[in-house]
Amino acid sequence: MGIINDVLDFSKIETGKIDIIPSEYSLSVLLNDIVVMIQGRAENKGLELRVEVDDNIPDALYGDEIRVKQVIINLMTNAVKYTEEGWLALKVGMKAVSHYLDDDNLVLIASVSDSGMGIKEEERDKLFKEFERLDRQKTKNIEGTGLGLSITAQLVTLMDGKITVNSVYGEGSVFTVEIPQRIVKYDPIGDYKRRFEVLSEKEKQEQESRLENVSFEWERVFVVDDNEMNLDVIVSLLEMLGITVEKAGGGREAIERLDKEQYDLILTDDMMPEIGGKQVMLHIHENENSTSHDTPIVVLTANAIAGAREEYIALGFDDYLTKPIDIDLLQKILIKFLK
Secondary structure, eight states, X not given: OHHHHHHHHHHHHHTTOOOOOOEXXXXXXXXXXXXXXXXXXXXXXXXXXEEEEOTTSBSEEEEOHHHHHHHHHHHHHHHHHTOXXXXXXXXXXXXXXXXXXXXXXXEEEEEEEESSOOOOGGGGGGTTSTTOOSSHHHHTTSOOOSOHHHHHHHHHHHTTOEEXXXXXXXXXXXXXXXXXXXXXXXXXXXOXXXXXXXXXXXXXXXXXXXXXXXXXXXXXXXXXXXXXXXXHHHHHHHHHTTOEEEEESSXXXXXXHHTTSOOSEEEEESOOSSSOHHHHHHHHHHXXXXXXXXSOEEXXXXXXXXXXXXXXXXXXXXXXXXXXXOHHHHHHHHHHHOO
């Protein structure tokens, strides 16, 4: 999936189809998402993860949260991938003055460093070129397309930023990105390390509470997907949670059954041949005689771009769940719509 996503992102950039979509976001939440994602990977390799955040950075910023997160995750994933022992670190700071924007702005500076293999001086020129793998003898067992850094550099450029690298071969590397962002509020992020610990503990307690207090026994869910493997995965996850599941391999079969049979929730893929998820949803909502007329319908889709959820809900879906399915997000959907 990672390799496919790299190729798709690269293709979109090459054809000018990736847009920078700014919105208000919380820097602390963005950093939490990144740290949680990278922490497990680092621990699996026995690496120490260090995080240092300037206490004075405003927490409420305006920019393309998804692309900022993608850039930092790409750099940190690379740091884990090319470091066999030691540590990796994320340092986040800012410049208070910028020529990019007006007065209410800053330049967000994120540096990712590691104690990994480093980069040879003669290979620096190939660093941000597409489909290039450096030091092939040492990296032949490491998965990847050679697109990650090319995509990262191009995304940074699209956000009017810049990326630099310093490296000593055999000792490690430091990648630094500078990305201009507007300030929504000047309230500082404060002690990020303590903030992260509090939020992590709160999320852990909420998750344990959800699992202790929720039972889906006797609930019936109908799942629609034309991909047999996707169907098997979602059905297995639902059955693990004690749910009775019925399924259909296409929109036409789904409509025939949903018009006659009652379920507590419908999960449907969007992109299917002949009759897609949107057509299934519209048919059920427009047909008052359908047994499923008032049943909640959640769309399953690989479309994870900014604004996708709002677009699907505006069309008439009750909610949105991205593929591949995250079991925690699936549980939240089930809690929301089932008894």
